[in-house]
Amino acid sequence: MRRTILVIGAKGMLGTDLMTVLRAGFPNDEVVGWDVGEIDIQQEEETVTKIEKLRPSVVVHLAAYTDVDGCEVDEERAFAINAEGTKHVAQAVSRCRAKMVYLSTDYVFDGNKREPYLESDAPHPLNVYGRSKLQGEHYVQAWAEEALIIRAQWLYGRYGKNFVTSILRQATEKKALSIVDDQTGSPTYTFDLAKAISVLIQFDARGIFHVANSGLCTWYAFGQMVLRLSGMDKVRVIPISSEELGRPAVRPSYSVFDCQKLKRETGLALRHWPEAVRDYLTIQGLTHVRPEHQEKQGEK
Numbered sequence: 269m270r271r272t273i274l275v276i277g278a279k280g281m282l283g284t285d286l287m288t289v290l291r292a293g294f295p296n297d298e299v300v301g302w303d304v305g306e307i308d309i310q311q312e313e314e315t316v317t318k319i320e321k322l323r324p325s326v327v328v329h330l331a332a333y334t335d336v337d338g339c340e341v342d343e344e345r346a347f348a349i350n351a352e353g354t355k356h357v358a359q360a361v362s363r364c365r366a367k368m369v370y371l372s373t374d375y376v377f378d379g380n381k382r383e384p385y386l387e388s389d390a391p392h393p394l395n396v397y398g399r400s401k402l403q404g405e406h407y408v409q410a411w412a413e414e415a416l417i418i419r420a421q422w423l424y425g426r427y428g429k430n431f432v433t434s435i436l437r438q439a440t441e442k443k444a445l446s447i448v449d450d451q452t453g454s455p456t457y458t459f460d461l462a463k464a465i466s467v468l469i470q471f472d473a474r475g476i477f478h479v480a481n482s483g484l485c486t487w488y489a490f491g492q493m494v495l496r497l498s499g500m501d502k503v504r505v506i507p508i509s510s511e512e513l514g515r516p517a518v519r520p521s522y523s524v525f526d527c528q529k530l531k532r533e534t535g536l537a538l539r540h541w542p543e544a545v546r547d548y549l550t551i552q553g554l555t556h557v558r559p560e561h562q563e564k565q566g567e568k
């Protein structure tokens with residue numbers, strides 16, 4: 269039977285890749301994408317009525333207020349979208365007896381563990397964004413039976429502003445960049461994450477899963493890698509502390525995931541993060557062929 273898979277937040281950075289991946293992975297199903305133009309998840313009645321009318325079998329809920337510093341200064345908006353909005357989606361999912369998939373974050377953790385976080389580790393968010401997303405997790409667990417909660421981190425992709433685009437833009441404007449060197453995580457390519465979400469849906473996985481590209485680094489090392497791969501490594505990079513940067517929201521200093529559960533239950537392990545960054549830059553036409561490489565090719 270032809271099912272309907274609904275993606276909410278379909279025009280966001282992850283959502284755009286996920287729509288492509290789900291349409292390719294579920295050719296016999298209808299994949300419907302909604303974003304702010306089609307639904308405002310803050311509106312309870314509108315959300316429940318619209319989803320119920322569509323009668324989806326699976327709802328992948330990505331819509332969120334994702335500006336971490338913005339959430340810190342507008343807590344009301346953060347909770348209205350990330351927590352209450354998620355509750356409205358979960359209520360609708362429950363009424364349709366559909367499968368719920370919810371995207372959460374590494375910022376539910378405080379970073380004090382200093383070794384990779386398991387799905388069973390106790391969350392303790394340090395900022396408003398993390399607290400609002402964790403409240404979303406609780407609503408999903410309360411309303412949507414057998415839901416799948418996928419925690420992701422440090423995303424970059426082709427369809428949104430992100431750390432990579434910001435570093436490359438700044439590198440064209442400045443001679444030196446200051447990048448935070450006291451936060452460690454795993455940069456994750458939205459296309460790789462989208463494939464993992466598709467696989468988890470195919471396996472009808474339930475419960476919480478941590479998903480990230482493998483390996484770890486600081487934002488400083490991530491920035492250096494981006495500049496090196498795009499041939500902009502003449503730009504000076506200065507390591508600084510989070511305190512020096514002075515952002516409104518406190519971030520965990522360590523939020524690396526243990527992704528063994530994903531491997532155990534689906535056989536999937538995401539590739540090493542620099543490999544994914546290289547792919548992303550190549551697709552964007554931003555990788556640099558080094559002069560020595562060109563010379564060697566010329567010698568042949």
Ligand SMILES: NC(=O)c1ccc[n+]([C@@H]2O[C@H](COP(=O)([O-])OP(=O)(O)OC[C@H]3O[C@@H](n4cnc5c(N)ncnc54)[C@H](OP(=O)(O)O)[C@@H]3O)[C@@H](O)[C@H]2O)c1
Pocket residue numbers: 276277278279280281282283303304307308309310329330331332333334349353371372373374401419420421422423424428
């Ligand atoms: N980015 C990361 O590093 C990261 C890390 C961990 C987890 N996540 C989670 O992964 C998911 C996708 O992230 P992303 O980076 O792809 O986010 P994104 O690009 O900001 O996409 C989120 C989408 O949700 C839409 N949206 C916002 N408020 C809405 C509302 N009230 N009703 C309906 N749609 C609304 C946004 O529209 P507007 O743009 O018009 O507001 C946007 O299109 C989110 O749940 C996020 O919390 C992200």
